[in-house]
Amino acid sequence: MPEPLLELDGITRAFPGVLANDDISFRVGEGEIHALLGENGAGKSTLVKIIYGVLRPDAGAMTLRGKPFAPHRPSEARAEGIGMIFQHFSLFEALTVAENIALGMAPELAKGDLRGRIVEVSTRYGLRLDPDLMVGDLSVGQRQRVEIVRCLLQDPQLIIMDEPTSVLTPQEVEVLFETLRRLAGEGCSILYISHKLEEIRVLCEHATILRGGRVVATCTPGEETARSLAEMMLGESLSPPATDRRTPGEVRLRLDGLSMASDTQFGTDLDDIGLEVRSGEIVGIAGVAGNGQTLLMSALIGEIRAERREAIQLDGRPVGHLPPHGRRKAGICFVPEERLGHAAVPDMSLTENVILSARMRKNLSRNSFLNLPRAARYAGDVVARFGVKTAGVDHAARSLSGGNLQKFVVGREIMQEPSVLVASQPTWGVDAGAAAFIQEALIQLAKDGTAVLVISQDLDELFAISDRIAVIANGRLSTADPVEELTIEQIGLRMGGQVRGRPDTLGAAEPAHA
Amino acid sequence: MELVVNILLGIVIAATPLVFAAIGELVVEKSGVLNLGVEGMMIVGAIAGFSVTIESGNYLAGVISAIAAGALMALLFGFLTQTLFANQVATGLALTMFGLGLAALWGQDYSGKAAGNFPRLDLPVLSDLPLVGKLLFGQDYLVYLSILLVVGVSWFFRKTRGGLIVRAIGENHDAAHAIGYPVVLYRYLALMFGGACAGLGGAYLSVVQTPFWAEGMTAGRGWIALALVVFAAWRPGRALLGAYLFGGITILQLHSQGFGVKVEAQYLSMLPYLATIAVLVIISSDRLKVKLNAPACLTQPFRAAT
Numbered sequence: 093m094p095e096p097l098l099e100l101d102g103i104t105r106a107f108p109g110v111l112a113n114d115d116i117s118f119r120v121g122e123g124e125i126h127a128l129l130g131e132n133g134a135g136k137s138t139l140v141k142i143i144y145g146v147l148r149p150d151a152g153a154m155t156l157r158g159k160p161f162a163p164h165r166p167s168e169a170r171a172e173g174i175g176m177i178f179q180h181f182s183l184f185e186a187l188t189v190a191e192n193i194a195l196g197m198a199p200e201l202a203k204g205d206l207r208g209r210i211v212e213v214s215t216r217y218g219l220r221l222d223p224d225l226m227v228g229d230l231s232v233g234q235r236q237r238v239e240i241v242r243c244l245l246q247d248p249q250l251i252i253m254d255e256p257t258s259v260l261t262p263q264e265v266e267v268l269f270e271t272l273r274r275l276a277g278e279g280c281s282i283l284y285i286s287h288k289l290e291e292i293r294v295l296c297e298h299a300t301i302l303r304g305g306r307v308v309a310t311c312t313p314g315e316e317t318a319r320s321l322a323e324m325m326l327g328e329s330l331s332p333p334a335t336d337r338r339t340p341g342e343v344r345l346r347l348d349g350l351s352m353a354s355d356t357q358f359g360t361d362l363d364d365i366g367l368e369v370r371s372g373e374i375v376g377i378a379g380v381a382g383n384g385q386t387l388l389m390s391a392l393i394g395e396i397r398a399e400r401r402e403a404i405q406l407d408g409r410p411v412g413h414l415p416p417h418g419r420r421k422a423g424i425c426f427v428p429e430e431r432l433g434h435a436a437v438p439d440m441s442l443t444e445n446v447i448l449s450a451r452m453r454k455n456l457s458r459n460s461f462l463n464l465p466r467a468a469r470y471a472g473d474v475v476a477r478f479g480v481k482t483a484g485v486d487h488a489a490r491s492l493s494g495g496n497l498q499k500f501v502v503g504r505e506i507m508q509e510p511s512v513l514v515a516s517q518p519t520w521g522v523d524a525g526a527a528a529f530i531q532e533a534l535i536q537l538a539k540d541g542t543a544v545l546v547i548s549q550d551l552d553e554l555f556a557i558s559d560r561i562a563v564i565a566n567g568r569l570s571t572a573d574p575v576e577e578l579t580i581e582q583i584g585l586r587m588g589g590q591v592r593g594r595p596d597t598l599g600a601a602e603p604a605h606a
Numbered sequence: 607m608e609l610v611v612n613i614l615l616g617i618v619i620a621a622t623p624l625v626f627a628a629i630g631e632l633v634v635e636k637s638g639v640l641n642l643g644v645e646g647m648m649i650v651g652a653i654a655g656f657s658v659t660i661e662s663g664n665y666l667a668g669v670i671s672a673i674a675a676g677a678l679m680a681l682l683f684g685f686l687t688q689t690l691f692a693n694q695v696a697t698g699l700a701l702t703m704f705g706l707g708l709a710a711l712w713g714q715d716y717s718g719k720a721a722g723n724f725p726r727l728d729l730p731v732l733s734d735l736p737l738v739g740k741l742l743f744g745q746d747y748l749v750y751l752s753i754l755l756v757v758g759v760s761w762f763f764r765k766t767r768g769g770l771i772v773r774a775i776g777e778n779h780d781a782a783h784a785i786g787y788p789v790v791l792y793r794y795l796a797l798m799f800g801g802a803c804a805g806l807g808g809a810y811l812s813v814v815q816t817p818f819w820a821e822g823m824t825a826g827r828g829w830i831a832l833a834l835v836v837f838a839a840w841r842p843g844r845a846l847l848g849a850y851l852f853g854g855i856t857i858l859q860l861h862s863q864g865f866g867v868k869v870e871a872q873y874l875s876m877l878p879y880l881a882t883i884a885v886l887v888i889i890s891s892d893r894l895k896v897k898l899n900a901p902a903c904l905t906q907p908f909r910a911a912t
Contacts, residue, residue: 146786
């Protein structure tokens, strides 16, 4: 093992109700790419915040190059040569690239010809950037470059990367990995945080695996399989979701030339979207965040009405002009991406939350009066059938954990027996057990004859549950092709917007080697 | 010609309190905080400046007291909204009510007294030039200070690191915190600057413009200043322009009677406020344009994630 650069010894940090980090020790060598692997909630983010000086540990100590290291704020960590690339970028959309970079640097470093240095460093590492562009106008991949260049300008010895690839196309991931290997070759250490096993296997030399705030294993990822890594991470053996194909029936949901201007400043417009979803099939929409998914979801829910009512059709009837409750009545149910605040009202009870979405289809009100006993029964049914852990249906939605609330929200829609279900990021940020349960439920729903449309950034998930996958890039939707005919590379190219997926261009893409 | 100069002089005097209050609130809003208590801070500044000027006979002491009083009011607002996380809108409204009441109480013994003439710039030759002399080189010192303040704030936001940090905090306080900037501290500082400016604007009314004390003498100027910030799309130069525009409307209202235009005085008094509403409607019609400059975190409370 190379000389240790950073050593952690017994780091412990508690929050009210949880022990986020419990006696964590490991070391990162010089020029080493070290993985920190763990599920959501395993304590990875807390740990890196401690290293970066955002949080302080309750107990334990760190040493950097053999000297005690206890940063009280990020600027102290940066001064010691530690750089951080955040999972949710710490960028300011209304400021330029150069301004954003200046903000993340010590004042002494930000002086002088900063623009020139930005151009120099970005060219040296093949990460082209225009310092005068507004960050709000950049793609997600370009935004990450801003973070990386900002980091590199400070000559870091250790770069912490928190889930850096969750928002990138497979091709952008390749470029990132090349940059990282090159940096490691120059002696810079990298602490790479992820729950994506394949990436860690390909990239990292050592891995420390966290579960429930504790170190449960260390290993050399290259010598492990993705499955063995997953089992170390989850502490249980996995069974992949059943993938027996269903026979699709008649077209239930049809999008026909759906165009819509974005209502937000840096949003993406929808451009002539066309798609058919049949009874009994699951269609996935892949794409990098920020390519129009949010607006597409708003358009499907009816939060923003389509200009032409024929742009959205349910069983051949135009519904583009209907408001959300009208569409529910007609038979489309929705699971929006944000569970707390969009899918559920945080401070309302589970009973009240089922009334909001299932009032019509489940007869939970009559003549403007609510049938509370019936609503409570329905909420109870959802809780029972979907295994939601809660103290009771009169408790606030806020009190549920992420995975449990997501099961509740998905269950609430599924049990309304819709003819079409539209779900955005149905398993985002939930634990693996809940994710598997939700995927299973979606598959079962399709088997029962519902047309299911899933918008997700998780390609593994889409490949696991979908019958066909379309890609949204820059507000345009590719054709939806059967998963058996698609490779990750083809999807990646479409995500980058390079290929407008049509049958005749499919053959031109590279063959699979995954 | 004499009349034109008089009108222009009137506009400057009517506009200056608005310039002070608006530029202060602009900085506050750029940091992501909405302080609706401008009216309250102005009137407390007005009585503080007036009473100290009367008691001490020293204009500088009066002006400094007004600045301190406004900043203290803003500090109270900051404590409630930044430290105790009270709702900014409700707290701002309460601050206005509180300020109006406090000023009325404080000012009971000062009604009917007059403060005398505030010192003016007096340069040899230049100030005595016909027509332009009085307008450009013969104003009271606070007028020049107000212009300097606008130029300074504009320069601060465009050229300094501190200005960049304030803009960043107003744009995305979570990111600013993650990078390591003390969001709450910067917001306190911005608030106190805003309060100081509002207090100064109030003192301009009571010590320079009128110069006497009357209960409720700010008469809604704090609200106009708030509207001006939106009108200016959070740009200092435009705030100055807007303040002079509204100053102009106020003076127009006075002089139109002199020209023999027969309009009920009440309609003319409504004019600045109607114009405010009209302007707000017009510039708000383009949502994207307003959003482009509006600080994205405006009115959102910031709690550091622990």
